[in-house]
Amino acid sequence: MKDTEQSIIEAAILIFNEDLSAPLEKVADQAQVTRRTLHRYFKDRKELMDKCQKEIRKACAIAMSNAYNTSENPRERLEAMFYAGLDCGSKNTFLHKLHTLHDHKHQAANEECSEYDDTFELWKGNLQVLLTKGVINQGMTVDWIHNFFQSVVVVFINSQQRGPLSRAEARQLAWFSFSKGIGI
């Protein structure tokens, strides 16, 4: 039997990523269940949202960590982690979006923020190494590169949703645009 709870979470990530205040009915529709069933798994909107964030952080952190460990070489790590980010797809971008919302106050004290930072700690650390070594174009900042990375993931997702490009072609293009775009 398919895991209803999981499919509702995946649906919620898709829907909320496009429309944060979307009615729960939209999420239920996307997950192909009734609103009543959704409420059997999640007490309310907040609980669903929390579970989404937990799921996202878990998936992204694992993928990034695995990619990090595929190599000792910072340059190779960058590429592996980049592809890992692509594979996390909308989970990746949704997490980043929540973190950059206008009314979102960024504080280290804030639990969710520090968890966000943790998620991309390895990624940003590796970026810093490449910056210091001069592999990446001067003038770039870690924040710019990170935002740029997230944006390229969005482009990749869009191209998959309606474009004629195969996944492999899109991955190639994405890496090209990202790596050249940061001056490698």
Add this chain to the structure above:
Amino acid sequence: MKDTEQSIIEAAILIFNEDLSAPLEKVADQAQVTRRTLHRYFKDRKELMDKCQKEIRKACAIAMSNAYNTSENPRERLEAMFYAGLDCGSKNTFLHKLHTLHDHKHQAANEECSEYDDTFELWKGNLQVLLTKGVINQGMTVDWIHNFFQSVVVVFINSQQRGPLSRAEARQLAWFSFSKGIGI
């Protein structure tokens, strides 16, 4: 006297860009008026949204058209139009977002879609010229480049909202990431 209608539209573009289903009260707050006043100018949510789209298309189309006419050279046109896109900021990205929504059916017959296409007709036409001439990296598609362009605008906006980069620095970085990212 300041133009209330216009400031409500600007506020709505900001708010809806982050949260499509945000309550109108948020828009009113952002525009520093009462919800009652908002409703004096706009019959309902749909009318406000339509006015936003109209405003956006007008602003983007004018900016792009002006930039197009600054030069006869496709390569210089590209750069001028890129900066024009940056200057349109969230108007630019919101229009693109609406156009790439999941439940949005893209059809040439659709009036809004064709208007969207019109808005970036010059931009895409110029891209095609550069692609054909081989100035831009092969393998790139006009759609990819256009999505990529929109993404870089988002990075630029984010960097302005909370980053330490000056507008001029951010513009430079943006052009670097974009131009290199498409293989110029």
Add this chain to the structure above:
DNA sequence: GTAAAATGTCTCAAATGTGTGACATTTTGG
């Protein structure tokens, strides 16, 4: 200063979204 225009305040009805109980139906696993 004054009249007109614009906006705010208060109020309310309608529409929409939310969460849950009761019970029917379907699906699952043995």
Add this chain to the structure above:
DNA sequence: CCAAAATGTCACACATTTGAGACATTTTAC
């Protein structure tokens, strides 16, 4: 096939959002 679990259907109370009327207050233009 059968009992249990999961899900759907319907109904309901409640909260929030929406749109507008009536009137007070403020702002604008002259």
